[in-house]
Amino acid sequence: MSRMLAIIERELRKFFRSPALMLAAMVFPLVQLVILGNAFGGKITGARMGVVDYDGGPQALRVWEAFDAIGSNARTFQAIRYASDKQAQEDVRTGRIDAAVVIPPQFSRRVLAGEDPRIGLVVDNSDQFLSSSLEAKLQELTTALNQPQVPPRVTRAISLDLVELYPFIDYMKYLLPGSITLAMFVSVMIGGGLLYIDDKARGVHEGFLVTPITKLELVFGLVASGAIKAVMAGLVITVLGSLISGLGVIFQPAILAQLLLMIAATSFAFNAMMFLMMVRIEDPLVPRAMFGILNTLLFFPSGAIYPIHAFPGWLRALATVDPFTYAVHGFKAILLKEAGFQAIVPDLLFLVAIGALTLTLATRLFKRTL
Amino acid sequence: MAIQVERIVKRFGDFTAVKGVSFQVADGEVFGLLGPNGAGKSTLIRMMTTLIPITEGRAFIDGHDVAEEPDAARRCMGVIPQALTSDINLTVEENLSIYAKLYGVPREARKRAIDELLEAVDLTKWRDAETRTLSGGMRRRLEIARGLVHSPRIFFLDEPTTGLDPVSRVAVWEMLGKLKAQRGLTILITTHYMDEADRLCDRIAIVDHGELVALDTPAALKRSVPGNNVIEVQFQAPPEDLHGRLAALPGVTSVQDEGAAMFRVLSTDGSRTTTDLVETAVRMGVEIKSLSVQNTTLDDVFVHYTGRQLRDEAVKAPLFVMPPRPGMQP
Known part of the structure; x- marks a missing residue:
């Protein structure tokens, strides 16, 4: 246990000593939120x-x-x-x-x-x-020109009246849940992917492996520290993003508690998943090559920027197994709909389950030797 | 016995990197592993330090079988990998403290151990400095301290002075000598530098193609090479039969053609051979461009046993070239 804490201590000290990771994890989703939020979803003028x-x-x-x-x-x-x-x-x-x-x-x-x-x-x-x-x-x-000049006494056509359940949501608000999820994912990609493989390549892990640390202590230490970093990234962007897109709900304690749960579950799922992907990788170029693909494969089908209901069947199938989908769904339920704890239970369950599954697999694949 | 290795074998698929090596290192001994790149030194040291599994044979560290009781073996030894792996954005003390925790050193002992080690490696006043601000030699000293935070009795160092300037190298040697005396360490060291092995080691094992080709004290190894003296001579336009004539001189045990009309002559009697050689050259009317006489060095021992120059190997390519860090493309 104390050895696991030593691994976490090292990771967090490094993390706070150089805020580059935090900034990198923040800037991209925030820029996306502001630019996409304003570029899309507007009405044509001029x-x-x-x-x-x-x-x-x-x-x-x-x-x-x-x-x-x-x-x-x-x-x-x-x-x-x-x-x-x-x-x-x-x-x-x-x-x-x-x-x-x-x-x-x-x-x-x-x-x-x-x-x-x-x-x-x-x-x-x-x-x-x-x-x-x-x-x-x-x-x-x-249609307007076709209207007769004198309106008839009886309405001849049935018109559809749209009842919107929630207050008007502009596109930036719609994007925010995706941005929060993305910030956590970028933090995991850098912390759990890039830095992890770089440490491996530099021989840092060799140093750990000659100490009497157990496999579980090492794996749990690495995943836990990654999850802590992702939680911090998620929290910061939730607050910043809500302020930018004008969502006041984060100031309600119940909402904040639900958000924390979602952020924790998402961070755990993403880190465990990333650890599984990286567990047998040695070459520092591999994570760099993978990230563009991963980002497209996980972020875009999640319904973060376009509704899942517009997808063809195969893409919907991908969305069903994509942890991003559940994270985005959960954040939407909390931030845009204030739908209550019940609404996010399935999302939490899925995220924790996928995290536990991938972490188990990763631990089995992790080699205590070089 | 501090270290005992019995017919140890490592196979990677079809390739056998280490072919049944056996040796023992006594308590308090400084033992050197010498060998060109790819000879199997690193594989050997990695098997002994529990980093890779042993295919066949056994290795004992302070009586603990590394395959059976790896954690007990790990507690007895400190290991300094070749690459500098201390975290550059942590302070000197933080680096030591984290390793002390990984070794499970209790809080009180941790504090004392770090104080003592910082003093021993002369980094006390840099204790709170970020490691990035240290020079290469200082970082190496930090790594050495890091390997000793749990007060091991046996210390493995993989090329501890590679990449250091001559002054820093001497400083590291002196510090190792001091630590060994203070703590009664048994040290196993791999190196490319003959002068380092000569100066530090009580015994030296030469490894080549995964096998132990020689094992003895530096002095005995030097004696074992035919010819106690080496004469390096370069001629201006030597005739064809010069090689044969040099070999025929009294006391000469071998003549190597080094190219560019340079010959390396090993002799049991350096001064006599030198006189004979100069006389022969004068008689044949061949001009001597340069001539040097020296005692046998470990270089000669190495060339004798492996048929290769170690000096060529001394300049190593870095193990990994890190790609630039901020190339994120989310």
């Missing part, structure tokens, strides 16, 4: 929409008025007048404008005669997100 008006009649004027309304309110796009559809198409192609609307000749007459009037929309479909946003906006606009 797009440029070319308008070719071959009609010039009163109904075309209604379209123009609607465009002007969008330009000065929602600001999704600004209408720019074009003389020919050829020129407008060319400009969409070259990116001078983002889309173009063509109001054909006889448009006003067809509207009045009820002869299936049409407006053309030219979009640059190489940018799915932008083009579908513009399309949706125009669809909305044409």
Whole structure:
């Protein structure tokens, strides 16, 4: 036991002596949180929409008025007048404008005669997100134009009213659980992966192995110290991230206790898993090569940045066994939904189980000799 | 017997690194293991220090079989690996303290042991300095102190002065001598440096291709080499038959052609052979560019037993080249 504490003491003294690990574990998820949080999930504004008006009649004027309304309110796009559809198409192609609307000749007459009037929309479909946003906006606009001037006394269509269970969650808040998990994972990758293999390569472990330390003391000491470091990384980023994305719930003691449990279970699971992956590795280049892959393989399928329900079946299967998924789910339940302790029990159980399983395997594979 | 090794064998797959080596090291003895790289020295020392399993044969440290009672053996010995492995961002004292804890030294004894060792290796005033601020020689002294925190009787050192400048090397030698006298240590040392082995060791074992090729005191080993003197001579444009003529001189036991018209002549009577050699050269009209006469050194012993120059091996490539640390790509 005292030997295990000596291993933990060494790791923690080193950790506090050089804060580089802590910083590296913090900076990446925080930068991601701020940049991705602001880059994604926003609404399109300031797009440029070319308008070719071959009609010039009163109904075309209604379209123009609607465009002007969008330009000065929602600001999704600004209408720019074009003389020919050829020129407008060319400009969409070259990116001078983002889309173009063509109001054909006889448009006003067809509207009045009820002869299936049409407006053309030219979009640059190489940018799915932008083009579908513009399309949706125009669809909305044409629906509005189709409304009769005098509303009927009885509603003819059933409309869907969306009831949102939780207060409006912007994308940065949605990302925060992933960022917390990622910070712990980066800390584990550096502490449990890089530094561990570097120590091995430098011969530090050789020094440990000539002492009467047992295999269990050494393994548990290394995993425990890694988990302590990951807990610290997780706590710091939970507080910082919550402040940045404006989540006040962390100041409630019950929430904080649940968070601590989740952070501890996640740190344990990640460290045990990393230890299993590194237990027979000697070459310091291997962890460096693995980390990009691991990060993609574990972080992205976890639902941290995109909902799991949008995944194809095989990716969902991967998400089911990915400990990241459970960590992210647990943090979401606590931070975004305040769903109570019951909601995180399955996550905690899975994380502790996977940690125990990988630690058992790693201990069996760990060699007490060089 | 402090160390007893009986027909010890190490096989890695098909390759046999150590082929049945036996030797004994008496209490209080300084025992040197000499050998070129790949000779099996490190494998041998790693088997004795419980770092790798023994394939065949047995090794005893202070009477404890390293395979049967590894922990008892570990408590009796201090081991200093070749690489400097103290943590550079911990202080000198912290490095020692953590190892004392790993060896299970109780708190009181720990404090006393660290005080004494810091004094012995002359690092008392650096006690609270971060290890990164120490010079190479000081770090080596710290490692030596680290190997002794649990007051072992037997001390293994793997190339303790590799990479040190001559002044630091002498300082390490003196310190080892002092520690040995103070603590009654038995020391097993591997080295590439002949002068180190000559100066420190009571007995030397020469290891080559996994076998013990010679084992004796430095003086006896030197005597065992045919020719007590070495004459190194370089000629200007020597004729073809010069080699034969040199070998035929009285007292000459061997002539090695070193290339570049340089010959290494071993003789039982250095001064006479030198005179004869110069006379022969004058008679043949061959100009002598340089000539030196010396007594047999351990270098000669080594060349004699292994057929190789150790000096070429002395410059070692580092065991590991660390890749740059901050190359994270999450």
